[in-house]
Amino acid sequence: MAHGAAATPGRTPGAGAKPPIPRIIKRNTILVAASQVCSGMGTGLLPTLGALMVYRMLGSTAMAGSAAVLQGISRFVVAYPAGAIADRHGRKPAMVAGLLVGIAGALVTGTAMAISSFPLLMLGVFIFAIAMGGSMQLRVAATDMYPASRRAEGLGYILTGSVVGSLGKAGLIALASVLAVRLGVDEFALAWWMVPIVLVPALLLVLQIHPDPRDIALDIEKYWGSGAGSPAGHRHATTGAERRSGVTQPASPDTPTRGGFLAYVKDFRKLAIFMAHFGVQGNMSMVMVVAALLLTHHGHDLPAIAFSSMLHSLGMHAFAIPQGWLADRFGRRPVILAGLVLAAGGTILLVATPDFWVTTAGFFFVGFGWSAVHVAGTVLLADISAATERARVIGANDTFAAAANIVMAILAGPVLEGLGTTPIMALGVGLMLAPIVMILRMREVGHADARG
DSSP, X not given: OOOTTSOOTTOOTTSXXXXXXXXXXXXXXXXXXXXHHHHHHHHTHHHHHHHXXXXXXXXXXXXXXXXXXXXXXXXXXXXXXXXXXXXXXXXXXXHHHHHHHHHHHXXXXXXXXXXXXXXXXXXXXHHHHHHHHHHTHHHHHHHHTSOGGGHHHHHHHHHHHHHHHHHHHHHHHHHHHHHHHHHTSOHHHHHHHTTHHHHHHHHHHHHTOOSOHHHHHHTHHHHHOTTSSOOTTSOOOOOHHHHHHTOOOOSOTTOOOTTHHHHHHHSHHHHHHHXXXXXXXXXXXXXXXXXXXXXXXXXXXXXXXXXHHHHHHHHHHTTHHHHHHHHHHHXXXXXXXXXXXXXXXXHHHHHHOSOHHHHHHHHHHHHHHHHHHHHHHHHHHHHTSOTTTHHHHHHHHHHHHHHHHHHHHHHHHHHHHHHOHHHHHHHHHHHHHHHHHHHHTEXXXXXXXXXX
């Protein structure tokens, strides 16, 4: 496809009137977003049904977090290596591999529920969680294809595709519940056996993406015009939008940070974002275990729980575009801070009352706060990372998030069963305190979010 729709050479994106999105970038964005729609219907089943599947099989809330723990372990193991693969071989191979593994994992998980095999269920969850790790490269692909001043906007387009995926997830669960009665099979098993129906189209869409988003990032000016990227060996000239966003660019898009994972952790800016993701992801992991159990104990059926989970998912994805606009317009830092505060408030609402709508509102705000941190934090990591290391940096971030998944999923069931809901609220709020302090110590000044 020709690049004739690229921005006019010499015009800096973000300065003055906003230039149109180049045709090839628009095409790739649509393909990635459509893939996110399809894959989101499938990958959303694990956080929604994981605790309920274990509870159904074992009858114990103390073990309800085991699926989330295994999900966290899998992502912890795969996140950084998947990023390394995506940096070396491109984003497409990582996404394709993840979707293929996801199909296998879904079939194993469904079979485990059909025959009531807990060991097989844990194997299926582990395999499927690996696929979820690979799907994270969709975020990297979004940040690759847009210049810094519009990077959050681009990520917002991709993540908004998850809204339709969330709606489809609830529909998939409801359809499985209806068909399971007619077919005489377990409703959980059938839901998982239906997952390949949505993952195969996602795979076909990813295969249509061209060129690879990593290659776009390495030559961003070819697609967006002069001034969209930093000439090799020179400092990036910030635009007004970039100064407001606190954007920084590496000296060269081809020069990654030396030292890999340990070097990322030693960078205060990156560590602050890692900890913000640790907080909101750990809180959400705990809430995903607790919310379904609370709603079940309050007498609500599976379709009602799926509806509540759908609203939570809408909070996670439906507002990605306006959150991205805010992050581009006013800066990454205030959006991250707002997300941390909202996630803490949502946890308080979740356990405040047995009322379905109050619990669901808390569930929604936990997802909404997570989304704000997810959008602004991801683009800030992309801002301060070279294109050839971006997937590893975001993979390192996902490693922190996966660690939070493991810890909080282990704690959620026993704490709820032994101590009740008040400690759950305290844990959720407590997770936000350290990252809030760290983000407050950052200041947005022209080129960089710097330590103050």
